[in-house]
Amino acid sequence: MSSRTSVWILVVAALAVFLLALSKVGVLGPLDNVVLTVFSPLQNVLTRVSEPAADFISDIGRTDELSDENQALRAENERLNAEVARLRENEIRLHQLAQLLQVKETHPEERFMAANVFAREPSNVKEMVAIDRGKQDGIQDGMVVVTEGGSLVGRVTRIFDDYAWVTLITDPDSAVSAMIQESRAQGVVSGSYSRRLTMEFLGQGAVVHEGDTVLTSGIGGGFPPGLVIGRVSAVESSAQEIFKDITVQPLAGLSRLETVLVLTSFTPLQLQGP
Numbered sequence: 001m002s003s004r005t006s007v008w009i010l011v012v013a014a015l016a017v018f019l020l021a022l023s024k025v026g027v028l029g030p031l032d033n034v035v036l037t038v039f040s041p042l043q044n045v046l047t048r049v050s051e052p053a054a055d056f057i058s059d060i061g062r063t064d065e066l067s068d069e070n071q072a073l074r075a076e077n078e079r080l081n082a083e084v085a086r087l088r089e090n091e092i093r094l095h096q097l098a099q100l101l102q103v104k105e106t107h108p109e110e111r112f113m114a115a116n117v118f119a120r121e122p123s124n125v126k127e128m129v130a131i132d133r134g135k136q137d138g139i140q141d142g143m144v145v146v147t148e149g150g151s152l153v154g155r156v157t158r159i160f161d162d163y164a165w166v167t168l169i170t171d172p173d174s175a176v177s178a179m180i181q182e183s184r185a186q187g188v189v190s191g192s193y194s195r196r197l198t199m200e201f202l203g204q205g206a207v208v209h210e211g212d213t214v215l216t217s218g219i220g221g222g223f224p225p226g227l228v229i230g231r232v233s234a235v236e237s238s239a240q241e242i243f244k245d246i247t248v249q250p251l252a253g254l255s256r257l258e259t260v261l262v263l264t265s266f267t268p269l270q271l272q273g274p
Contacts, residue, residue: 111265113137115145117257118163127154127171127191129257134162142268144223145260151228151251152176152216153260155268168254169229170195177219178229183207186217189229189248197230199246206244208235214248221269 119130133139145153145166154174158165167174174191178199185206187199202208212232218225234247 110263112146112261113139113264115260115262117260121165125172125193127168127174127195127254128157128165129168130163130165131260131262132163133262134160134164136161138264139164139262140267142222144227144263144266144268146227146263147252147257148259148261149251151230152223153252153254153257155223156262166260169250170197170254176223176229177217178214179217180206180208180232181213181215182209183212186219187246189214197248197250199232199248200243202244202246203242204237204239204244208232208244208246210235223268224263224266 113133115131115133117129118132121128131145139156139159141156141159143156145155147153152169154166154168154171156164157167168191169176169189170191172191172193176189177186178189179186180199180202183206185202185208187202187206189197189199191197199208199214210232214229214232216223216225216227216229228251230248230250230252232246233249234245236245238245
């Protein structure tokens, strides 16, 4: 196509647009029909040519609007999920506090201090947790720690100004004087490197059954009597052995401790040899 022809087409198209505009505003008057008759084919061509571009621009605008709406919905969904989690956590905390209060009510003669567990001993050698109470709160070495249900957790073994470490009953260095509630047979509940809790020094003649309850005996003065340690989960006897091999399942959920009670009214005794 020659340049002259291109120029002529552009001039005609511009004139058509101009006349159509004048027709729209009512300037041409009687010439409207003539203009529409002459240029309507060209108008239709221009309209068909421009429609895809117009639709594309319109689609871009709608896509941007949908993207903004989706982002707003995602943000609102995230906010609602966070709010639900916060309310659920508050409910759990209130339930834990209610259990702590129940322990205090069932032991009115004792004094307890609530504490939160905020750390665990990272090694695989020791079984210890850190609580957010320390010397400033009156925590002392050897104080006994129990769960919100009243079962034995361990005792305080390291104290700092604003926190303390508690050695759990499953720790290899832990030893608690204990007895079988049903038969009153006495022994020592010890921890181990395998986290297995065993009751030692029960002779072959001791009466022990699976499911029996194991309590602190109070012998030695390190723990008050009557605290629940756990239940007998296995009993093995052998004629060649002096003592029975007894496995104890701790009643406290030691691997998921969150809130505990420190028994502040009990002072452990440090007995001297005879």
